Amino acid sequence: MPIDAAKALAAAPRTGEISWTPKDVQLYHLGIGAGVPATDPRELRYTLETRLHVLPSFATVAGAGAPGVIRALSLPGVDVDLARVLHGGQSLTVHRPLPAQGTATTADRIVAVYDKGTAAVLVMRTEAADAEGPLWTGDAVVHVRGEGGWGGDRGPSARTPAPTGGPDRTVERRLRGDQALLYRLSGDLNPLHADPEFAARAGFDRPVLHGLCTYGVTLKAVVDTLLDGDVTRVRSCATRFAGVAYPGETLRIRMWRGDGRVRVTVSAAERDDAPVLAGTTVDHG
Template identity: 55%
Template sequence: MPIDVEKVTSAPPVHAPAVWDDREVRLYHLALGAGVPETDPAELRYVYERHERGLQVLPTFGVVAGGGGGVGFQVFDLPGMDIELASVLHGGQEITVHRPLPAAARGTTVTHVPAVHDKGTAAVVVQESTLFDEDGEPLITQRNHIFVRGEGGFGGDRGPSARLPAPDREPDLTAEVPSLRQQALLYRLAGDWNPLHADPATARRAGYDRPILHGLCSFGMAVKTVTDRLLGGDAARVTGCRTRFAGVFFPGETLRLRVWETDDGYRLTATAAERDDAPVLTDARITAAPARAAAPERTAAPERTAPSHEH
């Protein structure tokens, strides 16, 4: 079997550097659709490095910090993971925020596989990765659930249920978030170079009539919307988030979000508005800390003559 469960779950963790600056943060936010309207101070907090309140960072940036396309995907370098990328789907994502992400940092990711679940016709590889700062303090921990078609049936544990249904009542917030036709091409610049998101021929071979948007991009759009509409635009309040990727979303479509406030945070779903509310994100939740006291305005940083690329 291409996945050797015992070998992959007992392998030493993979360590990888993660270095980023505000340029990468701003580019990530632009790839989510931030900056519209371009004169809105709340939007400029995501994309303007000299904003009077400082550049804020969505926690979902942590999964692409350092340009690796996603913290945790180094697991494909582990022994026992001899699989074809074409058989892999990103099934779900969980993020635990230990501390708000800085706009620039040098850090390290440590990734391992705590479990491989047997779903019968497929295997689900659970990747756990923690992003540490230069002082060794954790910033975020994430779990990716990687669905590998054709690799189940090995007699392993099916794993716990990850379902988290939405409440059976009208949502507290419904929001429609437009996307750009070139949004997948922008999001690829965060480091995820899968041609499925850019090459029409690759998309057709996968069964789609055109390239699809990255699931992590649609999830980032959802987290940003909840942050803006329900958390006072304060990304540092987000303490955790999770989702299951239930279906594809095409660049240029409108993401329809339905959000419910619950005792444990916010539940949400996302659908493709133009395709009869076809599911995109399900079993999703965002947890948040209480609102903080207003911070004093800071002095804007001096102008830079050129962006720094020193790592």
């Protein structure tokens, strides 16, 4: 079996060191659509080095290394074809505001392996810390098609009830036609998002947008719309990738306020509100 659950779970964390600069933060922000309009003071906090605030989702690309989905495939006990892999979900907890420039140590490990019958699901946890202590903890949920059926633990259901009643706010964010090409410069070079032939192998008629790009677009929309643009209020953000978005589409982002939590759904406006993100929550202070 290409996935050896016992070996993957027993393996020691893989550690490393990452560094980033304000340019990396600015590039990430541009990759998720910041800077429109370019002279808007609310956008300059994402794009101008003299007033730079770091959106917490930058943690998913910090260091410009391979994203969690790719790193998970190189851990002990995992040997699968990238074309059969989908990023199923992402959660991120920030322990304090991220600096615009920094160096951190990271530790990656598989914390769960589930048998969904027609697929295997891996959960890879990344913990990052600098000289002052923990910075963030992130979990990447990785679906591997065709690798289930060995009789393992099915794990919890990823489905959560959809919010009821009308949303408190709805915003739309138009994606650039070259959004995926711009976003991938932050480190996620998976050809699924750029190469039509590879996308066809994976079952898509054209390259799709990175799920983590949509994740970042969504978090920015919540911060800008409901949190007064204050990135330091974000405590955590979790989502399930319920469908795909394509460059050039419009994301329709619906938000429901709660006590310290915003619930969010994201759909593709031009495709009859086809689901893109579901079960999305942003916890804040």
